[in-house]
Amino acid sequence: xxxxxxxxxxxxxxxxxxxxxxxxxxxxxxxxxxxxxxxxxxxxxxxxxxxxxxxxxxxxxxxxxxxxxxxxxxxxxxxxxxxxxxxxxxxxxxxxxxxxxxxxxxxxxxxxxxxxxxxxxxxxxxxxxxxxxxxxxxxxxxxxxxxxxxxxxxxxxxxxxxxxxxxxxxxxxxxxxxxxxxxxxxxxxxxxxxxxxxxxxxxxxxxxxxxxxxxxxxxxxxxxxxxxxxxxxxxxxxxxxxxxxxxxxxxxxxxxxxxxxxxxxxxxxxxxxxxxxxxxxxxxxxxxxxxxxxxxxxxxxxxxxxxxxxxxxxxxxxxxxxxxxxxxxxxxxxxxxxxxxxxxxxxxxxxxxxxxxxxxxxxxxxxxxxxxxxxxxxxxxxxxxxxxxxxxxxxxxxxxxxxxxxxxxxxxxxxxxxxxxxxxxxxxxxxxxxxxxxxxxxxxxxxxxxxxxxxx
Amino acid sequence: xxxxxxxxxxxxxxxxxxxxxxxxxxxxxxxxxxxxxxxxxxxxxxxxxxxxxxxxxxxxxxxxxxxxxxxxxxxxxxxxxxxxxxxxxxxxxxxxxxxxxxxxxxxxxxxxxxxxxxxxxxxxxxxxxxxxxxxxxxxxxxxxxxxxxxxxxxxxxxxxxxxxxxxxxxxxxxxxxxxxxxxxxxxxxxxxxxxxxxxxxxxxxxxxxxxxxxxxxxxxxxxxxxxxxxxxxxxxxxxxxxxxxxxxxxxxxxxxxxxxxxxxxxxxxxxxxxxxxxxxxxxxxxxxxxxxxxxxxxxxxxxxxxxxxxxxxxxxxxxxxxxxxxxxxxxxxxxxxxxxxxxxxxxxxxxxxxxxxxxxxxxxxxxxxxxxxxxxxxxxxxxxxxxxxxxxxxxxxxxxxxxxxxxxxxxxxxxxxxxxxxxxxxxxxxx
Numbered sequence: 068x069x070x071x072x073x074x075x076x077x078x079x080x081x082x083x084x085x086x087x088x089x090x091x092x093x094x095x096x097x098x099x100x101x102x103x104x105x106x107x108x109x110x111x112x113x114x115x116x117x118x119x120x121x122x123x124x125x126x127x128x129x130x131x132x133x134x135x136x137x138x139x140x141x142x143x144x145x146x147x148x149x150x151x152x153x154x155x156x157x158x159x160x161x162x163x164x165x166x167x168x169x170x171x172x173x174x175x176x177x178x179x180x181x182x183x184x185x186x187x188x189x190x191x192x193x194x195x196x197x198x199x200x201x202x203x204x205x206x207x208x209x210x211x212x213x214x215x216x217x218x219x220x221x222x223x224x225x226x227x228x229x230x231x232x233x234x235x236x237x238x239x240x241x242x243x244x245x246x247x248x249x250x251x252x253x254x255x256x257x258x259x260x261x262x263x264x265x266x267x268x269x270x271x272x273x274x275x276x277x278x279x280x281x282x283x284x285x286x287x288x289x290x291x292x293x294x295x296x297x298x299x300x301x302x303x304x305x306x307x308x309x310x311x312x313x314x315x316x317x318x319x320x321x322x323x324x325x326x327x328x329x330x331x332x333x334x335x336x337x338x339x340x341x342x343x344x345x346x347x348x349x350x351x352x353x354x355x356x357x358x359x360x361x362x363x364x365x366x367x368x369x370x371x372x373x374x375x376x377x378x379x380x381x382x383x384x385x386x387x388x389x390x391x392x393x394x395x396x397x398x399x400x401x402x403x404x405x406x407x408x409x410x411x412x413x414x415x416x417x418x419x420x421x422x423x424x425x426x427x428x429x430x431x432x433x434x435x436x437x438x439x440x441x442x443x444x445x446x447x448x449x450x451x452x453x454x455x456x457x458x459x460x461x462x463x464x465x466x467x468x469x470x471x472x473x474x475x476x477x478x479x480x481x482x483x484x485x486x487x488x489x490x491x492x493x494x495x496x497x498x499x500x501x502x503x504x505x506x507x508x509x510x511x512x513x514x515x516x517x518x519x520x521x522x523x
Numbered sequence: 524x525x526x527x528x529x530x531x532x533x534x535x536x537x538x539x540x541x542x543x544x545x546x547x548x549x550x551x552x553x554x555x556x557x558x559x560x561x562x563x564x565x566x567x568x569x570x571x572x573x574x575x576x577x578x579x580x581x582x583x584x585x586x587x588x589x590x591x592x593x594x595x596x597x598x599x600x601x602x603x604x605x606x607x608x609x610x611x612x613x614x615x616x617x618x619x620x621x622x623x624x625x626x627x628x629x630x631x632x633x634x635x636x637x638x639x640x641x642x643x644x645x646x647x648x649x650x651x652x653x654x655x656x657x658x659x660x661x662x663x664x665x666x667x668x669x670x671x672x673x674x675x676x677x678x679x680x681x682x683x684x685x686x687x688x689x690x691x692x693x694x695x696x697x698x699x700x701x702x703x704x705x706x707x708x709x710x711x712x713x714x715x716x717x718x719x720x721x722x723x724x725x726x727x728x729x730x731x732x733x734x735x736x737x738x739x740x741x742x743x744x745x746x747x748x749x750x751x752x753x754x755x756x757x758x759x760x761x762x763x764x765x766x767x768x769x770x771x772x773x774x775x776x777x778x779x780x781x782x783x784x785x786x787x788x789x790x791x792x793x794x795x796x797x798x799x800x801x802x803x804x805x806x807x808x809x810x811x812x813x814x815x816x817x818x819x820x821x822x823x824x825x826x827x828x829x830x831x832x833x834x835x836x837x838x839x840x841x842x843x844x845x846x847x848x849x850x851x852x853x854x855x856x857x858x859x860x861x862x863x864x865x866x867x868x869x870x871x872x873x874x875x876x877x878x879x880x881x882x883x884x885x886x887x888x889x890x891x892x893x894x895x896x897x898x899x900x901x902x903x904x905x906x907x908x909x910x911x912x913x914x915x916x917x918x919x920x921x922x923x924x925x926x927x928x929x930x931x932x933x934x935x936x937x938x939x940x941x942x943x944x945x946x947x948x949x950x951x952x953x954x
Contacts, residue, residue, distance in 0.1 A: 069828045070821075078821040085814035089806035098813050163836040175830065206831030221831050316844035323844065378839050438844040445871070448933075450926070468922030469856060471929040475864035476852035477845075478871035485874065489884075 068113065069208055074215040077105055112211030117154035119207040119220035122180065123147050126202075126226040131372065134233040137169065137193045142205065142224070144178065145185040153181040156210040156217050158188065161203065165196035166228065178207065194230040197325065199376050201227040231371040232325065236333045236507035243337045243511040250519050268292050300342035302523040303401030306331045307389060308377070311351035313408040315379035316438075318503050323436040324379050326503030327406040330434050333507040334404060334514055335370055339363040341518065343402075345370075348392060349377055352385045359396070386417045390424060402430045402514070402523050409435040409491065409500060411483040419487075422494040430522050431496035434510045437484075439502040445477035583631040583654050583755055585609045585784045590761035593631070593654075596772050597784065599763075605777045609784045613640040616785040620647040627652060627779040631755075636787040638663035644785070646745040650778045654755035656723075661751070665744030667730040668723050668751060700766040705733035707740050709750075709774040713767030719754030738771065750775040861925045862918040869914055872932050876914075879939065888915035895935075899942040905935060 081101035088097025125143045132138040142160060146153075160174040168174045170191045180186050194200055205224045208217040268284050271291035284292040308331055314324040335345045340363065347370055349356035356373040358366075384407065393403060403425055407418065425431050450467030466474075488498050497517065501509045517523060581587060585597035585607055597607045605627075610616045613636065620626050628648035633641055634657040641663040645651050651664060661668050701718040703710035710716075710733040719737030730741035737754040752758060752775070757768040776782055855864050877886055880894040892910035899905045913935060919925040 069830075070825045072825065075818070075821050075825045078818050081814050081817070082811055085810040086807040088810055094806060094810050095813065097810050098817065101814070102817065157830075159830045161831055161834050163834045165836055165838075173830075203834070204831065208830065219828075219830075315840055315842065316846075317841040318844050322839065322841050381840060440843070440845045441848055444845055444848055448929075466926055466929050466933070468926045471868065471922075471925045472855040472864050473849070473852040474929060475867040476855055477848050479851065479863075479867040480848045482867065482870055482874060 069217045069219040070109075071210070071214055071217065073213075074105075074109065077108065077215060081105070108213065109216045112213040112215040113218060114211075115152070115213075116211035116216070116218050117152040117156075117209040118148070119154065119209045119218055119222065121146055121148035121151060121182070122154060122207055122222060124205050124222050124224040126224055129226065129228045131229040131231050131375070132192075132194065133231050134194060134197050137191060138228060140190045140192050140202075140226070140228065142188045142190065143185055144180055144188065146180045146182050148182045151182045153179065154207070154209045155179050156208040158208070159206040160188070160190045161206060162190065162192065163200060163202070165194060166200040166202065167193040167195045169193050178209075192228060194228060197230050197232055197375060198378065199227050199229050201225070229372070229375050231375045232328045232332065234329060234332045234371065236329045237336070239333055239508040239511065240336055243333070243508070243515065244340055246512075246515050247337065247341050247518075250515065267295050269295060299521065299523060302343045303397050303399065304334075304338045304343045304345045304404065304523075305393060305397050305401060306335060306345065306347050306404045307393070307406065308347065308349040308356075308374075309351065309384050309405070309407035310349050310355050310377055310379055311384035311407075311413075312379065312381045313384075313410045313413050314436075315381065316408070318436060318438045318440065321503065322379055323408050323503070324377065326436045326506055327434065328374050328377075329503070330436075330507040330510045331374075331404070331406055332367065332370060333511050336367055337511050337514060338402075339366045343523075346396060347373060348389075348396065349374070350384070350389050350392065351380045352382050352388070354392065355380070383413065384417060386421045390421045393425065393429075397429065400429055402432065402517065404432045404434060404510070404514075405496075406434045409433070409484060409487050409498070411480075411487050414487055415490075419490055419494070422491065422496060426495040430517060431494075432510070432513055432517065433491055433496050433498045434506060434513075435488075435498065435500045436506055437500050437502050441477055441480060445474055445481060447473070581631070581786055583759060584786050588760065591756070591759050593758050593760065595760045595763050596758050596769075596776070599769070599773055600777055600782055603773065603777055605780065605782050607782045607784050609786065611786050611788060613637075613644060613785065613787075613791045616644055616783055617647060619783045620644070625649055625779055625781070627776055627782040629776050629782055629784040630654060631784070631786045633657075633660040633787055635789045636660065636785075637791060640791060645743045645747055645749070648747050648783070650748045651743060651750070652775050653749065653751045654758060656751045656753055664749050666739075666741035666749040666751070667725060667727040668732070668739050668741050668749075669726050671722055671724045671736060701735050701737070703733050703767075704735065705731050707731050707733055709740070709771060710734065710738060712774060713771035715766040716768050716771050717754060717757040717762055717765055722753040723751060748778070859922070861920075861922070865918045865925060865928055868929060868932055872936060873914055875936070876939070895939065899935075899938045905938055910935065 078101075081098065081104075084097040084101050086097070088094065088100070123145045125145065127141050127143070129138060129140055140160070140162070144158065156178050158176045158178040160168070160176065162168050162174055168190060174190055176188045176190075178186070178188075192200075203223070203225055204221050206219065206221050208219045210217045268281055269292065271280065271293050275293050279293045279295075281292050281294045308324070308327055310324060314327060315322050317323075318326065331347065335347070338345045344360070344362070345366060346360070347356065347358040348354065355377055358369050358373050361369045397403070405418075407414070422431070448466040448470045450470040484500070488500055491498050497513055499506065499509045499513050580589070582591040583593040585593050586609060588594045597609070600607050607629075608619050610619055616628065620628060626648060627650040628644055629652045630636065630641070630644075631654050633653045634655060638659045641660055642665070645664045653660060653664070656668075656670070658670055661670070699718045700715040702715055703713060705711070710731075716734045716738065718735065722736045723732050723739040724736065725732055725739070725741075730739060732739045734754075737752070737757075739751045739753070741749045741751075743749045752772070756762055757765070758772040763769045763772065854860075873886075873888070873891060874884070876882075876891055876895060876898075877884060880891070880898065882890065882894065888911050889907070891914060892907040895910045896905060896907045913928075913931055919928050
C-alpha cells in the first residue's frame with residue numbers, strides 16, 4: 068500500500084471539523100470523526116483499485132551499447148486478467164544508478180492498462196559505467212478511483228544491458244593503418260629486416276635503395292629492377308590484460324584497466340588489419356576472459372564483448388600461472404603484449420622473475436599505463452604561491468619544505484618506475500610506459516616498429 | 524612605505540598609504556578604540572547597577588528618598604526605636620511578622636495586593652497601617668469601613684490634594700489642612716493633617732473616621748488595630764512636615780516595638796488563584812493542534828513509503844594512482860626525513876642530467892658537474908664545484924635548507940633547459 072499527496076490533503080482538510088467540533092461535542096470529537104472518515108475512504112479506495120498482481124512484465128533483449136551512447140530499454144506490461152478492473156497508476160523501472168536513466172525521470176512511467184490489454188513503455192538509458200548493468204524488477208502502484216491510496220507491488224522483470232568499452236582510441240586507427248600500408252609492399256618504400264618476406268620485382272625508380280637491386284633480374288631485363296618486401300603475415304599476437312589490483316588504480320577518471328583495454332582494442336584492430344592472428348587473455352589469479360581464433364571482422368566485436376564485464380580484482384597477479392597459460396596458447400614464437408602497470412613493488416616480485424622465460428621464446432611488448440598526475444605532482448610547488456602571498460620584499464620567494472617532501476616522494480616513485488622499466492628492457496622486452504591518452508597510439512607504434520624490424 | 528614597519532603577520536588590508544609609519548599610527552588608533560570600548564562595556568553596566576540600587580522609585584517606598592518616597596518616615600521610626608524592615612513580597616512579610624503579636628504591618632498600595640494575602644497578613648500582625656485603600660482591601664482586613672463613593676478609585680481622588688499642594692508651593696499648604704474632628708487619640712494628638720476628599724465612612728459604630736474621611740481607625744476580624752490613610756501622600760517625604768502629618772503617621776506606624784513595611788506588588792498572587800494558561804485559550808486550539816499532529820504523521824507516512832526497494836549496485840574500488848606517492852610524501856614530512864627526500868630529489872636531477880648528456884647511469888657527480896657546466900652554456904652561477912655540491916653535497920640540516928635545495932635544483936634545471944635552448948638556437952644560426 069502507498070498513500071498519495073491527495074490523501075495528505077484529505078487529512079489536512081480535517082482541520083475544519085476539528086476546529087468546529089468543540090461547539091457541539093467533546094473537543095476531540097472532530098478529530099476522531101475525521102480520522103474514521105479518512106480510514107473508511109482509504110479502505111474503499113484500496114478495495115476498488117486494480118490489482119498489480121494481474122500484471123506481467125516482459126522485457127526485450129537489449130543490444131550491447133558503447134559506453135556514453137544512449138539506448139532504449141522497452142518494457143511490455145501485460146494484463147493477464149480476462150475481466151476486471153483496469154490498472155491505473157504509475158510504474159517504476161528500477162534500473163541501477165550506473166544504467167543512467169535519462170527519461171522518464173527516475174524511471175517512473177504513468178501506467179494505464181485496461182484488463183486483457185498490453186502496453187509498451189520505453190525507458191531511455193545512457194549508461195555511465197562499463198560492464199553488465201542489470202535490472203531486477205519493476206514496481207507498480209495501482210491507484211484507487213479516488214486517488215487517495217495505491218496498491219504497490221514489486222514484479223520480477225530481470226534484464227540487463229551490456230555496456231561495451233568505448234574504444235575512444237579508434238580515432239588513431241586510420242593513421243596507424245596508413246603506416247602499416249607503408250610497411251607493406253603496396254607502397255614503394257622498402258623496409259627490410261630478418262622477418263620480411265619477398266614480395267615482388269618492379270622497375271627501379273629514383274629514390275629506391277641501390278642495395279635492393281636484384282642484379283639477376285636487372286641483367287635479364289636490361290633496366291634496373293628492385294625487389295620489394297612485405298612484412299610477414301599470419302603471426303600470432305597474444306594480448307594479456309592484467310586485471311589484478313594494480314589495474315584498479317584510477318588515472319584521470321577511469322581505472323587503468325579501461326586505458327589498457329583501449330590500447331588492446333587499437334592494437335588488435337591494427338594487427339587484425341595487418342593479417343596477424345590476435346588472441347586475448349584477461350587474467351589475474353585466474354583467467355577472467357579469453358578470445359581465441361577470431362579473425363576480422365568478428366575479432367573486434369568478440370573482444371569488446373569479452374572485455375565488457377571485466378572489473379579489476381583486488382588480488383595480486385599470478386604471473387607463473389600466466390606463463391603456463393601463454394605456453395599452452397602460443398606454443399610457437401609470436402608477439403606477446405603484456406598490458407600491466409609497472410608498479411615497482413608488485414611487478415618486481417612477480418613479473419620480473421618470469422619475464423626472461425617469456426622473452427626467450429617470444430617477442431614481448433609491455434604496455435603500462437602511467438599516471439600524468441605523478442609528473443604534475445613532481446612539478447607542483449604550491450608553497451611558492453603561499454610564500455609569494457606573504458610578500459617579503461628583498462627575498463626571492465620559493466617552494467617550502469612541504470613542496471620538497473612532495474616532490475621528493477613523486478621523484479622517488481618515478482625513479483623506481485624508471486629502474487623497473489630498465490630491468491624489463493634488460494630482459495629484452497620492449498616497454499611502452501605512457502599516460503592513458505598516449506598509450507594506445509604509442510603501443511600501436513611499437514607494434515609497427517617490431518613488425519617493420521621483422522622481429523615478430 | 525617602509526616594509527620594516529609592517530610585520531609579516533599583519534594582514535595587508537590594514538596597511539594604507541600615508542605618512543611615515545602608518546602601520547604604527549593605525550595600530551595606536553585601533554588600540555584607543557578597543558580601550559574605549561572596554562571602558563564603556565565595564566562602566567555602563569556598573570553605573571546602571573549603582574543607580575538601580577539607590578531605590579526602586581516607587582511612591583511611599585521606605586527606601587525611596589525622592590519627594591514621593593517615604594524614607595523620612597522610615598528613618599524617623601527607626602530613630603524612635605521602632606526598627607523598620609522593608610519587604611516586597613507577601614511571603615517575606617509573613618515570615619518577618621512571625622507569629623501573631625508584636626509587629627506593625629505597614630502596607631504601601633494594599634489595593635495591588637491579593638485580598639486573600641492581605642487577609643492572612645492581617646491575621647499575623649498586631650497592628651495594620653494601610654497606605655491607601657480600596658473596597659477589596661478594606662473587605663479583606665474585615666474592618667468596619669467602606670469607601671464613600673462605592674466603586675470610586677481612591678488613588679484618583681487622592682491625587683487632587685497632592686497636586687494642589689505641590690502646585691501651591693510652601694505658602695499654600697495651610698489652606699489644605701483639616702482638623703481631626705474625632706476622638707481617636709492619635710488623630711487628636713496630630714491635630715491637623717493634609718486634607719483629602721471625604722473618602723471613608725464607617726459601616727458600624729466600632730470604627731472612627733477622622734480628618735474628613737481621609738483617616739480611619741477600626742478593628743480587624745483578627746482583633747488587630749487597622750489604621751487606614753486614605754490620603755497616603757501625607758506620609759511621603761514631601762508632605763511629612765506639613766501640619767500634623769508626621770505625628771499622625773508616626774503614631775499610626777509606631778504602636779508596636781517593630782514595623783514590617785510591605786511594598787505591595789501585583790506580582791504577588793495567592794496560590795491557585797489565577798487561571799491556568801490552558802483555560803485562557805480558545806476552545807478550538809487543542810483539537811486543531813491534535814489534527815496538526817495527525818497531519819504531520821500523515822506527511823511522514825506519505826513520504827516514508829518508497830516506490831520499491833533501493834537498487835543496490837556494487838561499485839568498483841577506485842583509488843587515485845598518485846595516492847601512494849602522496850602517502851609517501853606525508854610519511855617523509857611526518858618523520859622529517861630530510862636525508863631521504865634530498866637523496867630522491869638529487870637522484871632525479873642526476874638521472875635526467877645523465878639522460879641529457881648521454882652518460883650511463885651511476886656516473887660520478889664530478890663528471891656530471893663538468894658536463895653540466897658545458898650544458899648551461901657557461902652560466903657563471905653553475906660552476907662545476909657548485910653543481911657538484913648541489914648534486915652530491917651533505918644532506919640538508921633543516922627544512923629551510925631542504926626547501927633551499929629544491930629551489931636550487933629547480934633553478935639548475937631551468938638553466939639547463941634554457942642553456943640547451945640557447946645551444947640549439949646557436950647551432951641553427953651558425954651551422
